[in-house]
Each structure stands twice: as structure tokens, then as C-alpha cells.
Amino acid sequence: MTKRKLVLVGNGMAGVRCLEEILKMDTERFEITVFGSEPHPNYNRIMLSSVLQGDTTVDDIVLNSYDWYEKNNIQLFTGETVKKIDKEKKLIFTNKDRTVPYDDLIIATGSHPFMLPIPGAEKEGVIAFRNIEDCESMINASNNYKRAVVIGGGLLGLEAARGLLNLGMEVDVVHIIDHLMERQLDPTASTMLKEELEKQGMNFLMSHQTEAILGKKRVEKVLFKGGKVVKADLVVMAVGIKPNVDVAKASGIETNRGIVVDDYMQTSDPNIYALGECAEHREMVYGLVAPLYEQGKVLAKKLCKQDAEEGYQGSILSTKLKVSGVDVFSAGEFMDNPNNKAIRIQDEFEGIYKKIVVRDNRVIGAVLFGDTAEGSRLLSMINNGTDISDLGKVSILQSSTEGSASLVANMDDSETICGCNGVSKGDIVAAIQNEGLCSVEEVKNCTNASRSCGTCKGLVSELLEHTLGDEYQGGNEKETICACTDLSHEEVVSEIRAKGLTMTREVMNVLGWKSDEGCSKCRPAINYYLGMIHPSDYEDERESRFVNERMHANIQNNGTYSVVPRMYGGVTNAKDLRKIADVADKYNVPLLKITGGQRIDLLGIKKEDLPNVWKDLDMPSGYAYGKAVRTVKTCVGENFCRFGTQDAIGMGIALEKKFERLNTPHKIKMGVSACPRNCAESGIKDVGIVGVEGSWEVYVGGNGGTELRKADLLCKVKTMVEVLEVTAAYLQYYRENARYLERTSHWIERVGLDHIKSVVVDDLEMKQALVNRMEVALEALPEDPWKEIIKNAKQKDELFNKKDVTVVTQ
Numbered sequence: 051m052t053k054r055k056l057v058l059v060g061n062g063m064a065g066v067r068c069l070e071e072i073l074k075m076d077t078e079r080f081e082i083t084v085f086g087s088e089p090h091p092n093y094n095r096i097m098l099s100s101v102l103q104g105d106t107t108v109d110d111i112v113l114n115s116y117d118w119y120e121k122n123n124i125q126l127f128t129g130e131t132v133k134k135i136d137k138e139k140k141l142i143f144t145n146k147d148r149t150v151p152y153d154d155l156i157i158a159t160g161s162h163p164f165m166l167p168i169p170g171a172e173k174e175g176v177i178a179f180r181n182i183e184d185c186e187s188m189i190n191a192s193n194n195y196k197r198a199v200v201i202g203g204g205l206l207g208l209e210a211a212r213g214l215l216n217l218g219m220e221v222d223v224v225h226i227i228d229h230l231m232e233r234q235l236d237p238t239a240s241t242m243l244k245e246e247l248e249k250q251g252m253n254f255l256m257s258h259q260t261e262a263i264l265g266k267k268r269v270e271k272v273l274f275k276g277g278k279v280v281k282a283d284l285v286v287m288a289v290g291i292k293p294n295v296d297v298a299k300a301s302g303i304e305t306n307r308g309i310v311v312d313d314y315m316q317t318s319d320p321n322i323y324a325l326g327e328c329a330e331h332r333e334m335v336y337g338l339v340a341p342l343y344e345q346g347k348v349l350a351k352k353l354c355k356q357d358a359e360e361g362y363q364g365s366i367l368s369t370k371l372k373v374s375g376v377d378v379f380s381a382g383e384f385m386d387n388p389n390n391k392a393i394r395i396q397d398e399f400e401g402i403y404k405k406i407v408v409r410d411n412r413v414i415g416a417v418l419f420g421d422t423a424e425g426s427r428l429l430s431m432i433n434n435g436t437d438i439s440d441l442g443k444v445s446i447l448q449s450s451t452e453g454s455a456s457l458v459a460n461m462d463d464s465e466t467i468c469g470c471n472g473v474s475k476g477d478i479v480a481a482i483q484n485e486g487l488c489s490v491e492e493v494k495n496c497t498n499a500s501r502s503c504g505t506c507k508g509l510v511s512e513l514l515e516h517t518l519g520d521e522y523q524g525g526n527e528k529e530t531i532c533a534c535t536d537l538s539h540e541e542v543v544s545e546i547r548a549k550g551l552t553m554t555r556e557v558m559n560v561l562g563w564k565s566d567e568g569c570s571k572c573r574p575a576i577n578y579y580l581g582m583i584h585p586s587d588y589e590d591e592r593e594s595r596f597v598n599e600r601m602h603a604n605i606q607n608n609g610t611y612s613v614v615p616r617m618y619g620g621v622t623n624a625k626d627l628r629k630i631a632d633v634a635d636k637y638n639v640p641l642l643k644i645t646g647g648q649r650i651d652l653l654g655i656k657k658e659d660l661p662n663v664w665k666d667l668d669m670p671s672g673y674a675y676g677k678a679v680r681t682v683k684t685c686v687g688e689n690f691c692r693f694g695t696q697d698a699i700g701m702g703i704a705l706e707k708k709f710e711r712l713n714t715p716h717k718i719k720m721g722v723s724a725c726p727r728n729c730a731e732s733g734i735k736d737v738g739i740v741g742v743e744g745s746w747e748v749y750v751g752g753n754g755g756t757e758l759r760k761a762d763l764l765c766k767v768k769t770m771v772e773v774l775e776v777t778a779a780y781l782q783y784y785r786e787n788a789r790y791l792e793r794t795s796h797w798i799e800r801v802g803l804d805h806i807k808s809v810v811v812d813d814l815e816m817k818q819a820l821v822n823r824m825e826v827a828l829e830a831l832p833e834d835p836w837k838e839i840i841k842n843a844k845q846k847d848e849l850f851n852k853k854d855v856t857v858v859t860q
């Protein structure tokens with residue numbers, strides 16, 4: 051049988067998902083050709099917000115790699131736009147003068163971001179937030195500029211604003227009315243959201259109408275109605291989208307706001323279908339993936355001639371804002387109205403607000419702020435039209451207080467776990483049981499749950515735990531280093547060892563990396579692993595390191611650097627202080643600051659001054675920028691404090707001198723206190739030492755950052771030599787076994803304190819072997835990096851005199 055020719059115009063989320071559905075049903079029916087204007091394979095547009103917010107990378111958001119197209123015999127033309135369709139001859143024409151015939155054609159061209167038609171909108175630095183290039187423009191702008199203005203306080207604007215804040219920019223969000231996210235939230239939730247985002251550092255210009263973008267070539271200011279002006283180096287317009295009907299309109303296919311389709315996604319031409327954001331169904335145009343995926347299922351069935359039941363009936367919308375630290379959920383009809391009644395709970399102490407809107411004893415809408423655990427359940431109730439006459443009204447909003455494990459346990463099988471992909475609890479449980487799935491990744495690959503915005507990952511994990519009981523090992527799921535490889539960190543380390551690999555390129559070639567150059571996630575990791583495995587002969591690859599490590603200083607939000615010289619154990623002297631003061635005067639250092647690690651930070655140093663500052667200071671680098679041993683904070687100890695039982699300063703200096711310049715998977719902070727009063731905060735350090743009468747307690751895995759973790763007692767020893775020894779064994783075990791960028795606090799949670807103790811304390815042979823390997827690593831450490839650069843004129847010139855440095859942020 052000859053295959054039908056199927057052409058997809060638009061290589062985005064809706065169109066390609068429809069192809070996946072077709073291939074699930076019938077791999078032989080079609081000869082498929084895909085055109086995409088963007089120069090990328092199909093990627094998860096939703097996750098651009100996470101890329102901007104620094105939670106993932108562009109490489110990691112590819113949904114279907116080039117291999118997938120090849121494997122499924124799909125001919126893909128990226129960077130090529132279909133301009134016109136000849137409906138009579140059934141041909142499409144592209145901007146690269148290609149003509150391709152079709153039997154069936156799908157248009158899935160998505161939307162254009164709406165750009166306000168105001169004077170100056172064409173200036174450099176005025177962008178939308180729709181694709182990878184926009185995301186990269188924002189990241190690049192944040193390296194050179196400071197002030198961003200985001201126009202539009204909807205979902206997209208707020209997610210963009212959060213990302214720009216994370217990138218170190220100052221952000222003004224301009225909103226046209228006095229009510230953020232008015233399409234999703236009622237005024238109470240909107241006010242709470244605004245207050246929360248203000249706490250995060252966003253500045254709001256509410257009820258402001260933008261009149262013009264001012265500046266010479268690039269944007270410099272934004273002008274509002276009434277004459278107010280704010281400064282701006284970057285303007286992001288996030289004021290909505292409009293369906294991209296260009297090709298349909300040019301080809302005489304019926305369009306209104308979108309391309310008009312029936313319940314089977316058929317356009318005015320019987321062989322041409324449309325779906326996704328470009329399609330208009332029953333006068334509705336959708337801008338979220340859940341409805342688009344439902345449309346994809348219906349169209350796939352139609353094209354594969356399978357019973358498509360009643361066709362697409364329209365969707366009830368639900369959304370979650372993807373800004374960390376803010377939980378917001380909205381679904382259905384959420385505004386008050388004389389025909390509806392509402393149940394509300396508001397806890398101003400906890401910052402929680404919940405409202406469900408009821409009509410004729412059925413939930414028709416909900417808004418949740420601060421606690422969104424019941425979102426899925428409420429969405430199911432709305433979708434299923436559940437009669438709530440027999441339920442205690444307030445109890446509908448209270449079940450999350452019982453804990454989320456019982457939440458999934460108490461859910462009906464029909465309730466939705468993944469809103470984006472319409473996957474219910476029953477679907478996931480059946481897949482876990484029938485297909486033997488045991489990880490979130492496997493559930494994602496099998497059912498699509500958690501494949502889009504990812505906010506349901508926690509629920510999927512809880513459902514795995516609930517279904518598999520003790521057999522589920524949530525923390526041990528295989529996590530690949532990045533999208534360049536299917537190998538986990540552990541697998542890469544073991545392959546490097548087994549195959550004796552010694553260079554990054556070799557690792558990538560031999561282990562079948564999917565991209566030639568690797569990415570900003572895998573390159574630094576491989577560089578670390580190679581250095582850790584071959585301490586004596588590996589030559590560090592500077593270009594694989596993050597910018598701060600390459601520059602040996604921390605880049606600041608205005609492009610200047612901070613310099614922190616080492617002060618062993620937090621102890622300084624008049625000579626060093628004088629040198630610091632002289633440097634501060636000579637280089638006009640705008641801020642001198644005592645750090646939390648008991649050192650002095652010289653902030654605001656120009657890039658080109660760095661080598662001279664280091665030369666004049668003539669002190670060792672404090673490695674304040676490195677995935678390395680940073681500081682050892684000490685209390686004054688027995689020499690001065692009346693509670694002191696031990697020489698905390700001496701111990702701190704000994705530790706810092708021994709382990710300085712050592713590369714580790716992530717930064718290491720230490721503390722030494724001479725009594726349990728813990729003035730050096732040893733309880734929240736990666737390694738914390740506490741002196742008690744006649745001995746030292748060694749604590750590990752503490753963290754004082756965003757996720758506070760109290761350190762665990764590893765052992766108690768008598769002498770300084772023993773402290774140094776057990777610290778060496780512990781750090782070496784961490785170096786060899788943790789994943790790159792895994793803090794000790796996370797590592798301990800993952801592998802367990804008992805296991806670590808059994809290796810570095812109880813098994814004396816293992817402990818000695820670790821100490822020996824640590825000695826080899828310490829022996830091979832390079833000289834102080836600041837001194838090395840001062841001596842190396844070429845490196846100095848390359849790093850500090852050239853104008854541009856490609857920034858790989860971390």
C-alpha cells in the first residue's frame with residue numbers, strides 16, 4: 051500500500067504531539083514531512099521560563115531530538131517557513147523555493163507574540179518572550195545591562211520578570227490595570243500575589259499605559275501616559291499572543307481570529323487540518339498545552355481513520371504560575387457572579403487563600419494561592435461536574451492538611467494528576483503495574499505525565515511511592531548529566547575509570563555524546579571528574595569552567611568583580627589590612643565588606659584591574675568563586691573565650707592550609723567552634739568541628755543556604771591529627787562519589803549518613819585508602835591561581851584585556 055503524504059507546517063508543541071499520537075496508532079500509514087521556521091528540533095516552549103530562571107538549560111528542553119525524526123522516517127526541514135498552500139494541486143511552497151506535495155496537511159503554526167504598536171517598539175533591546183532566541187537575548191542582556199522593564203503582568207510577564215531577577219537585573223513590571231493576572235485570579239489572590247512578588251524584589255507599575263519606547267538606537271527609557279518615564283536597558287513585551295494565521299490566510303483557508311476548525315480539527319478545506327494556538331474551535335482560541343494536546347489526540351484518530359467518538363468538545367482551562375516560591379493555581383470560572391456562590395478560606399498568617407466557585411451544587415472554578423495541593427482534585431471535580439451536595443463544603447478545601455501522601459491515596463482513579471497531558475491517577479497506576487514502571491522518568495516516557503510544565507512531578511512521585519511501597523526508591527532515579535547523553539553522573543565516572551579516558555573530547559567521542567561540543571552542564575562536570583580521577587596528570591580545561599572560576603573572581607550584577615583574599619581561619623593582621631586598605635584606595639573600590647566566612651570582600655573591581663589588584667594584595671586567592679574549599683570560620687576558642695575547651699583558631703588554620711585549592715563537586719564551607727555554643731556555626735557547615743572537653747566532634751552535611759540543614763555527627767576524635775585525617779577521608783569520599791554540583795547536604799540525604807560512616811570511620815582500610823588518595827590530590831594541586839595569572843602574560847591578556855567573555859552562568 052502506498053503511504054499517504056502527510057505534511058506538518060509548524061514544528062512546535064501541538065503539531066509534533068499530534069504526530070506522536072499518529073505514530074502510536076499507525077507507523078505505516080503516512081510518509082511524513084515537517085517544516086519548522088525555528089532552527090531547532092521540537093522543544094518544550096513551556097520550559098523556557100525555567101531556562102530563564104536558571105533551573106534548566108536549553109539542551110535539556112528538547113522534546114524530540116533529530117534522532118527521533120530519523121528513527122520515525124520523518125523528513126524535517128528546520129529554519130524553513132511554508133509561505134503558501136495550493137489547495138487544488140495539494141502543494142505547499144516554502145521560503146526556500148521548495149515545493150512539496152501532500153495528501154493531508156496539518157497547520158500548527160502557533161501564535162505571534164503581540165507587540166504593542168507604539169513609537170520606539172522597533173528599537174534594539176525591545177523583545178518578546180516566545181522562543182529560544184528571546185530567552186538567549188535576555189540572558190545576554192543581563193550580562194551587559196542592569197534595568198529591565200517587563201510590560202504585561204500576566205503569566206508570561208511574571209515568569210519573565212522572575213527570570214530576569216534571577217539573572218541579576220532590576221525589574222519593573224508594567225501592568226495596564228490594577229489587578230495582576232486578571233485572566234486567572236480574583237482581586238484577593240491577585241493582591242496576595244503582588245505582595246509576594248514584591249518581597250521577591252519585583253517592582254510594579256500598576257495601571258500604567260505605555261506610550262513610547264525612548265532611546266537612540268537602543269531602548270533607554272519607557273514613557274507612560276501622563277508623562278512618567280522610567281529607565282530601561284531591556285523591554286520585554288508580554289501582553290498576550292495572536293494566532294498565527296499567515297499561511298492559512300494567504301492560501302484562502304477560512305480564518306477568523308484563528309483558523310476556523312470543526313470538532314475534528316478540519317478547516318474549510320477537507321484535506322487541511324489545523325490545531326494548536328493557531329486554531330479557532332467554537333470561537334475559542336487556546337494558549338495552553340492541555341487543550342492543544344486534546345486536539346492532537348482527536349486529529350490523530352481522525353487521520354488514522356479510528357473512531358474519534360464525538361470529536362473535540364472544547365476545554366476547561368487551568369493554570370499554574372511557574373515562579374519558585376509562589377504557588378498559584380486557577381481553573382474554570384473563578385470570578386464572583388450573581389448566579390454563583392463561593393466557598394473561601396483565607397489564612398493571612400500563612401499567606402494562604404482558597405476559593406471555589408459553585409453553581410447548582412457543582413464546582414465550576416477555583417483559585418488557590420499559597421497551597422495548591424488540591425488543584426488536581428478540584429480540576430477533576432470541575433471537569434467531571436461532580437455533585438458536591440453530599441460533601442461538607444469547607445472540607446473540600448481542607449484535605450491537603452492531611453498531607454500530600456494521603457492526598458494521592460484518597461484520590462479517585464478518574465482524578466487528573468497531570469493537567470497538561472490529561473493523565474489520571476488510574477492511567478498512571480495501571481501503567482506502573484502493567485509496565486513495571488518504577489521512576490518518574492519511566493512514567494513520563496510511558497504516559498506523558500510530567501512531560502510539559504513538570505509541576506505534577508511531585509504527585510507522580512507520590513503515586514509511585516503509594517503504588518510500589520518500599521520498592522520505590524524515589525531518590526535513586528537515574529538522572530542523566532544533561533541532554534547530551536543518556537548516561538548518569540555515576541555511569542560517566544565509571545566509564546572514565548574503566549576505559550582510562552583522559553580528555554573531555556575523548557569522553558564525549560567514546561561515550562557517544564549527542565552533541566559535538568557538549569553543553570554548559572556536561573563540560574564542567576566532565577572536567578571535574580577527569581581532574582578528580584587523574585589528579586597528577588590531568589590538565590584542567592579552563593574553557594570548560596563557569597565564568598567565575600575562569601576569571602578567579604565573582605562577577606557582579608553590574609559587570610564588575612569581587613575579590614576575596616584568603617585569611618586562614620578568619621585571622622588577619624595589620625600588614626594585610628594595610629595592603630587591603632591601600633588597594634581599596636588605589637583602585638577606588640566602592641565597597642569593602644566582611645563576609646559571612648570571616649574575610650574581607652573587595653567589591654566593584656573592574657575586570658582589567660583584577661591582575662593588578664591581586665599583585666598589589668600579594669595574598670592567596672580565597673577561592674570565593676570556586677567549587678572548592680572556601681573558608682574555615684573559627685571562634686576565638688580557648689585562648690580568649692572563657693567557655694573554650696580547644697584551640698579552634700589553630701584547628702581552623704590547619705584545616706584551611708591543608709585543603710585550600712582543592713576542587714570539590716560543589717563549594718565546601720567549614721567551621722570550628724571550641725565549645726557547643728557553636729559561635730562559628732559549625733552545625734550548618736559542610737564540615738563542622740566542635741571542641742568538647744578532651745576531644746573534637748566532627749559534623750558533616752550542614753547547610754545554611756536556602757535549604758537549611760543541620761549537620762550530622764560523623765564521629766568524635768581526640769587529636770588535631772585525627773580531625774585532619776577523618777576530614778580528608780570524608781572529603782575524598784565526597785569528591786569521588788557525589789555528582790558534580792551536588793552539595794554535601796544533598797549527597798548525605800541521598801546516600802545516607804550510616805553508609806558514609808561505615809566507609810570513612812568504621813572501615814579502617816577504606817579510610818586509609820581515601821586518605822592516601824587525598825594526599826595524592828593535594829600533592830598535585832596547582833599553585834595559587836592569582837599568582838599563576840600574574841606570571842602568565844598571555845593568559846592575563848586573553849582573560850582580562852579582551853572585551854568579551856562568553857559567560858556560562860552558574
Ligand SMILES: Cc1cc2nc3c(=O)[nH]c(=O)nc-3n(C[C@H](O)[C@H](O)[C@H](O)COP(=O)(O)OP(=O)(O)OC[C@H]3O[C@@H](n4cnc5c(N)ncnc54)[C@H](O)[C@@H]3O)c2cc1C
Pocket residue numbers: 059060061062063064065085086087088095096097098099130131132133158159160161179180181206294297325326327328336337338339340342370372470503
Ligand atoms: C515562556 C512560555 C511559557 C509557557 N508556559 C506554559 C505553561 O506553563 N503551561 C502551558 O500550558 N502553556 C505554556 N505556554 C504556552 C505553550 O508553550 C503554548 O501554548 C504551546 O507551545 C503552543 O503550541 P503550538 O504548537 O500551537 O505553537 P508553538 O509551540 O509556538 O509552535 C508553532 C511552531 O510553528 C512554527 N511556524 C509558524 N509558522 C510557520 C510556517 N509558516 N512554516 C513553518 N513553521 C512555522 C513556529 O516557528 C513554531 O516553532 C508557555 C509559553 C511560553 C512562551
Ligand SMILES: NC(=O)c1ccc[n+]([C@@H]2O[C@H](COP(=O)([O-])OP(=O)(O)OC[C@H]3O[C@@H](n4cnc5c(N)ncnc54)[C@H](O)[C@@H]3O)[C@@H](O)[C@H]2O)c1
Pocket residue numbers: 166201202203204205206207209224225226227230231232233258259260288289290291336337338369370371372
Ligand atoms: N504558566 C503558564 O501557564 C504560562 C506561562 C507563560 C505563558 N503562558 C501562555 O502564553 C501566552 C502568552 O502569555 P501572556 O501572559 O503574554 O498573555 P495573557 O494574555 O495571559 O496576559 C497578558 C497580560 O498583559 C496585560 N496587558 C495587555 N496590554 C497591556 C499593556 N499595554 N500594558 C501592560 N499590560 C498589558 C493584560 O492585562 C494581561 O494581563 C498565554 O496564552 C499564556 O497562557 C502560560
Ligand code: SF4
Pocket residue numbers: 685686687688691692693694695698723724725726727728729730
Ligand atoms: S563557641 Fe564556645 S568557645 Fe567558641 S567563642 Fe563561642 S562560647 Fe567561646
Ligand code: FES
Pocket residue numbers: 467468469470471499500501502503504505506507
Ligand atoms: S501538569 Fe504540567 S506536565 Fe503535568
